Amino acid sequence: MRKLVFLDLDDTLFQSHRKCPSEDGLHPVAYLRDGTSHSFMTAKQQAFWRLLEDNATLIPTTARDLDALSRVDLPFRSWRIIAYGGIILTPEGQPDQTWLERMRQVSDGAIHELRLLLGAAEDMIERDALAARVRIVGDFDLPFYIVAKYKDGKEADLDYLQQELLQPLVDARSDRFRLHRNGNNLAVIPRTLGKEHAVRHLTERLRQEWGELMTFGVGDSLIDGAFMAECDYALTPRGSQLFAETLGKPLL
Structure with a gap:
């Protein structure tokens, strides 16, 4: 069974330097246009990346556009969902034409x-x-x-x-x-734009091509909850906005 991870990036897999909990073990992975290091993975995030990369197909699911994604130094080799779900890129890096025409209307x-x-x-x-x-x-x-x-x-x-x-x-x-x-x-x-619409579309397409799938959604924001709900399992970092409004709330 193929395993797909739809993975939000900023504040899920890495974050700006000021948001890092400490200086220990930081690894730069995202850069500004002038080449300056801007976002970093902690040691735990690096271990999380290796766990995912070794066991699943990773599909970044991000608000970043193509230019901003190109400045993320991580080896995404499969499909990519960018621009809040406005664009789906094929493994060859080209826009999926069916989705592009749908989003042109949106x-x-x-x-x-x-x-x-x-x-x-x-x-x-x-x-x-x-x-x-x-x-x-x-x-x-x-x-x-x-x-x-x-x-x-x-x-x-x-x-x-x-x-x-x-x-x-x-x-x-x-x-x-x-x-x-x-x-x-x-x-x-x-409302016609959203990561959840793109995740649903791509999951249906890949299920037809690859057969049965197991899907995971990983994100940090409340808005990420919509695309995570399209998946079989959902994960969120401790301390994220989504965590604070769900798992982090005390039981009444």
Whole structure:
């Protein structure tokens, strides 16, 4: 039976230096465009990677686009799910055409409202002099979702942008959009876009090609729970956002 691991990357398999619990045994695995080391695996994460790599086919399932994934120094040899599920890459590194056409329709259906939301966020940032930046993220010439981040350590400015603008706007469009926040990552995502849709599609395809599968989902964010629920087993790091809201809660 083939074993597939759908594996989130940032804050699951590695994290920025400031998030590392200690300096001991850190190994750089992700880099900025200028070549600077940005994200690191702890000794336990390295052991976890070896455990997975030795026993399963690993499929990164990440919000990173192709450029950002190319700066992760890990040997992914099979399929890859990137851009929050907007793009599925074949083992040869090419977009799966069936999925690409489906997501082209998703992108076309959401771009007008995404631009309106982006404009409203840009206006608030300028008007209230917020230390934040906002942009539409996409890949392969397809815009997919909005992401906002704070600058200069001013997390309260991102909180303000979320609470006073983006959360109410998304709530008014809750049938079409969802809002995701995890640390310095505030995203407005069309409901037709999601890692879970891509995981379901790819699992069905590979089951037809390979026969019976055993699937594992590994992630850290609340939003990852949706794609993990598509799998036979789900794993999350201790101390993650998902852990804190589920297993980490005390029994009543």
